[in-house]
Amino acid sequence: MKTAILGAGVSGLALARFLVEGGLASSDVHLFEAAPSAGGLCASKTVDGFTYDVAGGHILFSKDAEAMAWMKANAGGEAAFVRRDRNTKIRFEDRWVHYPFENGLGDLPPRANYECLAGYVQAWHERQVSGSAAPRDFATWIRWRFGDGIAEHFMDPYNEKIWKRPLSEISSDWVAGRVPDAPVADVLKAAVGLRTEGYTHQAIFYYPRHGGFQAITDGLAAQLAGNLRLSTPVTSLQRAGDGWKVNGEAFDRVVSTLPLTDLPALVEGVPSGVAEAMRGLAFNSILCFLVALDRAEHPDLSWIYLPHPSQGPANRVTYMSNYSPNNAPAGRTSFLCEVTYDGRGAKPAADTEEQVLRGLEHAGLLRREEVLFTDAVHSRHAYVVFDHAYAERRAAALGWLAEVGLTPLGRFGRFEYDNSDACVIKARALAAELLAEAARG
Numbered sequence: 001m002k003t004a005i006l007g008a009g010v011s012g013l014a015l016a017r018f019l020v021e022g023g024l025a026s027s028d029v030h031l032f033e034a035a036p037s038a039g040g041l042c043a044s045k046t047v048d049g050f051t052y053d054v055a056g057g058h059i060l061f062s063k064d065a066e067a068m069a070w071m072k073a074n075a076g077g078e079a080a081f082v083r084r085d086r087n088t089k090i091r092f093e094d095r096w097v098h099y100p101f102e103n104g105l106g107d108l109p110p111r112a113n114y115e116c117l118a119g120y121v122q123a124w125h126e127r128q129v130s131g132s133a134a135p136r137d138f139a140t141w142i143r144w145r146f147g148d149g150i151a152e153h154f155m156d157p158y159n160e161k162i163w164k165r166p167l168s169e170i171s172s173d174w175v176a177g178r179v180p181d182a183p184v185a186d187v188l189k190a191a192v193g194l195r196t197e198g199y200t201h202q203a204i205f206y207y208p209r210h211g212g213f214q215a216i217t218d219g220l221a222a223q224l225a226g227n228l229r230l231s232t233p234v235t236s237l238q239r240a241g242d243g244w245k246v247n248g249e250a251f252d253r254v255v256s257t258l259p260l261t262d263l264p265a266l267v268e269g270v271p272s273g274v275a276e277a278m279r280g281l282a283f284n285s286i287l288c289f290l291v292a293l294d295r296a297e298h299p300d301l302s303w304i305y306l307p308h309p310s311q312g313p314a315n316r317v318t319y320m321s322n323y324s325p326n327n328a329p330a331g332r333t334s335f336l337c338e339v340t341y342d343g344r345g346a347k348p349a350a351d352t353e354e355q356v357l358r359g360l361e362h363a364g365l366l367r368r369e370e371v372l373f374t375d376a377v378h379s380r381h382a383y384v385v386f387d388h389a390y391a392e393r394r395a396a397a398l399g400w401l402a403e404v405g406l407t408p409l410g411r412f413g414r415f416e417y418d419n420s421d422a423c424v425i426k427a428r429a430l431a432a433e434l435l436a437e438a439a440r441g
């Protein structure tokens with residue numbers, strides 16, 4: 001079964017590895033990758049001894065121990081990883097607030113603490129009395145779930161920064177299971193200063209000792225040297241009998257991890273309604289930039305959230321040099337700043353970097369004389385945006401792909417909010433299906 005896998009991010013690489021491990025002839029597995037190296041969103045970059053993850057700080061964690069062990073084993077084994085305690089905070093004026101915010105109310109100034117607590121209790125009470133169902137739009141959902149105080153002090157400004165559109169345009173469906181649901185007793189305790197944890201998921205994470213997060217995809221790619229066609233963008237996909245032609249070459253089976261939004265331009269014969277659905281799927285892009293610092297030590301933080309406009313346009317800053325001692329030269333440290341923008345909008349203004357640095361100075365996190373240099377990378381597809389048309393558009397896209405036998409996989413191949421471990425888990429499941437199919441002939 002001659003198989004083409006489009007895209008050599010972690011999804012495409014993992015699928016190729018599982019197919020070969022499962023017995024498919026290596027010579028039948030072909031990976032097309034537009035970029036000169038594999039990795040996709042898991043890629044990292046090293047500049048003058050400073051290493052950073054180009055699509056935002058990445059950590060390895062998973063509820064699926066087998067998938068995580070497989071990722072580590074493919075990248076040098078346990079010894080090649082640093083084990084870290086997650087320590088994340090929200091910067092609120094000149095204070096550090098425990099994350100998640102509702103478990104950190106006691107860290108706030110008294111008035112904000114009171115407003116957040118009063119709103120939380122009121123919202124909780126209203127839900128008890130009315131038994132109201134979760135509102136469908138995210139803006140209303142935030143107030144229904146957290147109350148006015150937390151909405152105004154944290155949830156609204158933070159989410160507006162990251163999603164770059166009115167929150168009423170976003171569906172609340174995606175929050176289920178993603179936003180922690182703190183019991184009211186925990187929030188009351190937190191407000192009077194009794195520490196409650198709130199979010200034990202990802203309490204511990206792993207990170208490659210050398211080479212940034214990309215060490216994981218490098219490890220996979222190293223075993224696929226004969227299968228990888230780098231710097232080979234897919235420019236056309238045509239049906240040919242039961243299979244497909246990729247750039248004119250025939251394959252029995254094609255698996256695409258390319259963004260669904262890009263397929264109408266590549267695939268011949270997409271019906272206009274399906275093409276419109278694919279093109280209409282909303283996403284955000286990201287500008288990530290490294291700030292190399294002449295600073296010997298950072299506080300023991302993993303990453304921080306910057307909710308307020310006065311803190312500049314970055315929504316999140318990763319303490320990149322804390323992830324691995326090899327992410328910065330000895331005696332130096334680094335930040336990684338993330339700024340999102342609408343995937344169909346203009347790139348952020350030329351002075352964005354300057355605004356971010358000013359914001360960090362204002363937040364008391366940086367002194368200008370510490371900055372050695374910065375280095376920036378844009379990633380076009382970074383976040384799936386769950387607007388109200390998402391479910392319908394995605395169903396139209398995936399439905400048609402199933403009909404024509406073009407198999408989608410990956411974060412933007414299926415438009416799902418997946419981390420790299422979920423990509424591996426889904427690649428493993430798809431490989432099992434394809435191997436069974438190959439065995440049946």
Ligand SMILES: Cc1cc2nc3c(=O)[nH]c(=O)nc-3n(C[C@H](O)[C@H](O)[C@H](O)COP(=O)(O)OP(=O)(O)OC[C@H]3O[C@@H](n4cnc5c(N)ncnc54)[C@H](O)[C@@H]3O)c2cc1C
Pocket residue numbers: 006007008009010011012032033034035038039040041042055056057058059060061232233234235257258259286338381382383409410411412413418419420421423
């Ligand atoms: C800000 C941010 C933070 C994240 N944090 C974490 C984290 O902490 N932990 C974690 O596990 N995950 C994290 N993720 C998610 C993780 O990056 C993704 O789940 C994963 O990298 C997606 O892999 P993929 O292979 O599905 O897609 P991609 O990595 O997007 O791979 C698709 C590949 O297709 C290639 N391609 C595109 N068009 C063409 C074409 N026409 N022809 C050929 N090739 C093409 C691209 O170059 C790319 O290599 C984060 C993501 C973001 C954006």
